[in-house]
């Protein structure tokens with residue numbers, strides 16, 4: 001009898017091992033490329049007039065393109081932790097702050113951790129700035145690569161970043177892997193090296209605009225010290241577009257490497273941004289705010305044989321849905337370990353799920369680091385601005401916009417449509433109540449209150465991107 005039980009147990013474990021081996025052999029590889037500050041309406045397959053993105057267009061034609069995708073925050077430091085964990089920035093305790101003192105808490109679980117526990121090889125290739133171990137974003141990665149210290153403009157060097165990532169692929173290609181790439185090639189200071197330099201910028205740029213404006217220049221533009229005219233603004237937009245074309249070319253190299261290494265068929269490739277970019281839509285340049293030009297991001301996925309070519313999903317989805325989608329694709333149940341707030345997008349892709357209500361709070365901040373919260377319901381969008389910098393500080397100042405109208409976020413209807421505003425205010429209050437960090441009334445942190453988190457090198461990197 002005892003022998004029989006032992007034999008049964010052995011068979012059970014052998015079957016389990018067999019299932020695990022089978023899963024290891026069939027689990028898809030995941031490559032996720034995040035292009036910092038890429039707004040969808042400057043990507044050709046999203047309808048842009050310039051040919052900025054031939055490789056992204058081809059990728060979308062081979063897979064699925066989501067047309068309406070919202071980031072949960074208008075800035076990197078809140079958005080990336082949110083989509084790494086599938087949790088809302090407010091749940092993570094990450095909200096407006098100009099002090100750069102907050103990091104993803106170690107108790108939170110990232111998609112990289114889940115995949116690593118499941119047996120994936122995991123690596124991140126990051127251009128630096130906020131996507132670094134300093135901010136807790138290395139959780140779950142076997143390897144985390146940053147630009148070399150001596151690389152002065154390392155954050156912008158997408159060529160090296162992709163070349164290094166390809167070398168990692170060449171080493172790791174025999175096991176299921178998760179490769180995350182975060183590039184600042186499109187982030188300001190805008191522009192690109194030859195042969196992309198001059199591709200979209202007009203020959204005439206105005207007397208006061210340098211050919212390649214640096215981070216300090218953008219800082220002065222954002223602070224209103226430098227006022228740009230229409231022609232100068234158009235020149236900067238041209239530089240932004242050249243950055244996209246440059247970045248797209250490097251992504252083409254990575255995709256070619258997947259083909260060369262015969263990895264195309266069993267790899268789910270995801271391309272997204274962490275937030276968009278304001279290009280003077282509301283008179284300013286940069287990101288952080290919650291306007292549509294910043295809150296909306298591109299999202300493209302390719303998985304040959306699993307995702308039909310040329311699919312387009314138009315229902316609104318969120319960046320925090322990407323991590324649950326990856327788990328779904330990999331056949332992993334995160335269970336209690338992965339307490340995400342999103343949902344898998346795979347049913348949307350195969351057309352089995354109808355649109356779900358995507359009324360969700362988007363977190364941002366204004367130029368003075370005051371918290372900005374946006375909530376949408378259908379075509380209506382309410383924005384609440386905290387009265388002081390640092391956290392959820394009331395009373396709020398409200399704006400109301402009808403997104404179906406032309407130039408929608410320039411015409412504040414708060415006073416005129418109190419009926420709609422009241423509904424959305426209620427929705428905002430309700431949404432905030434669902435977010436644990438706010439429900440617990442975690443005390444807001446003020447700039448300068450906490451110990452500095454960053455070393456000199458990180459400060460230098462942030463400075464090169466115009467943050468400090």
Ligand SMILES: [Zn+2]
Nearest residue numbers: 036037076274
């Ligand atoms: Zn960013």
